[in-house]
Amino acid sequence: NAGVTQTPKFRVLKTGQSMTLLCAQDMNHEYMYWYRQDPGMGLRLIHYSVGEGTTAKGEVPDGYNVSRLKKQNFLLGLESAAPSQTSVYFCASSKKREADIQYFGAGTRLSVL
Amino acid sequence: GQNIDQPTEMTATEGAIVQINCTYQTSGFNGLFWYQQHAGEAPTFLSYNVLDGLEEKGRFSSFLSRSKGYSYLLLKELQMKDSASYLCASMDSNYQLIWGAGTKLIIKP
Numbered sequence: 014n015a016g017v018t019q020t021p022k023f024r025v026l027k028t029g030q031s032m033t034l035l036c037a038q039d040m041n042h043e044y045m046y047w048y049r050q051d052p053g054m055g056l057r058l059i060h061y062s063v064g065e066g067t068t069a070k071g072e073v074p075d076g077y078n079v080s081r082l083k084k085q086n087f088l089l090g091l092e093s094a095a096p097s098q099t100s101v102y103f104c105a106s107s108k109k110r111e112a113d114i115q116y117f118g119a120g121t122r123l124s125v126l
Numbered sequence: 127g128q129n130i131d132q133p134t135e136m137t138a139t140e141g142a143i144v145q146i147n148c149t150y151q152t153s154g155f156n157g158l159f160w161y162q163q164h165a166g167e168a169p170t171f172l173s174y175n176v177l178d179g180l181e182e183k184g185r186f187s188s189f190l191s192r193s194k195g196y197s198y199l200l201l202k203e204l205q206m207k208d209s210a211s212y213l214c215a216s217m218d219s220n221y222q223l224i225w226g227a228g229t230k231l232i233i234k235p
Contacts, residue, residue, distance in 0.1 A: 017168075055130060055213070055225030056169070071222070103168060110221040112157050112176060117168035 015039050019104050019118035026094045026125045034089040034121050036104030044107045045087040046071075046115065047079060049100040056103065062087055063110065094125045128152045130226035132214050137232045138204055146199045146212050146229045154219020158190050158197045161213040163228065169213055172199070201231075209233045 017038045026032055036045065043064050048056040058071030060079040068079045076098060078090045087106075091098060101122050105115040129151045138144040150158065157176040161169040175181055175190035175197060187200040199212055211228040218224055 053227055055215070055227050056223075057225070058222060112174065112217070114171045114174070115223070117170070119168050120166075 017104055017106055017116050017118035019102075019121050021121060022119065023122050024124070026091075026123065028095060028125060030094050031090070031092050032094065032123075033091075034102055034104075034123075036087045036089070036106075036118055037085055038087075038104075038106040038116070039085065040106060040108070040116065041084070042106035042108050042116075043084075044110050044113075045081065046105045046107075047077070047087065047089045048103045048105065049073065050103060050120075051100050059089065059102075094123075096125045099123060099125045128216075128218060128224045130214055130216060130224055132212075132226040132229045134227070135230045135232065137234060138201075140204055140206060140233055140235050142204050143200065143202050144204060144231065146201070146214075146231065148197045148199070148214035148226060150195050150197070150214070150216040150224070150226075152216045152218040152224050155192065156217040156219065156221055158188075159215045159217065159223065160188055160197075160199045161215065163211045163213055165210070172212075204233050206233050206235070 020035045046061045047059040062081040065084040104118040107113040107115045132148045160172040163169040173188035180189045185202045213228045214226040215223040
């Protein structure tokens, strides 16, 4: 019963390096989300997808790109990492957008030096 | 602007009752969610309210007053495993969740 799986769990990058975070869900959900969680702040939406092949910007999209080539996968890319992107990143999915439970992955803890 | 306020930290005793308050101000309203997040783990869903009133689910209950922009989560018969952060989130008119910073609940024996 995997649910939402994120890889990797931890990563350390140097400023300017790039990386991709992978999110996979096995619940056949249409909607997927990428959030970041910083100390003292609520979860903030980076990008989201309403279905395969679609993506949309959330509250804090700058410096990130996403792709949803397959329904079950949602990738988050950092092209040129900055120290301000040090955070814990959570992927989530839901069956519907409105009034529906979001199921979260275990998170990726990213440090950018 | 959109804003969710909840206390940063609360302490309670095992076996007691605690109420965690949340006030929200969002562009439109499509419901209020509560999630639980243990340290280093993912948030997990606890409750959803869209109509005024109290929703009870075992030891946990959630209340909503739309006119006051106010919700609370009530935890009864506290157990040590309830030590966690409790996140309040309001769904706005675009069906986007606006999250509070979370309330860290410390349970003492």
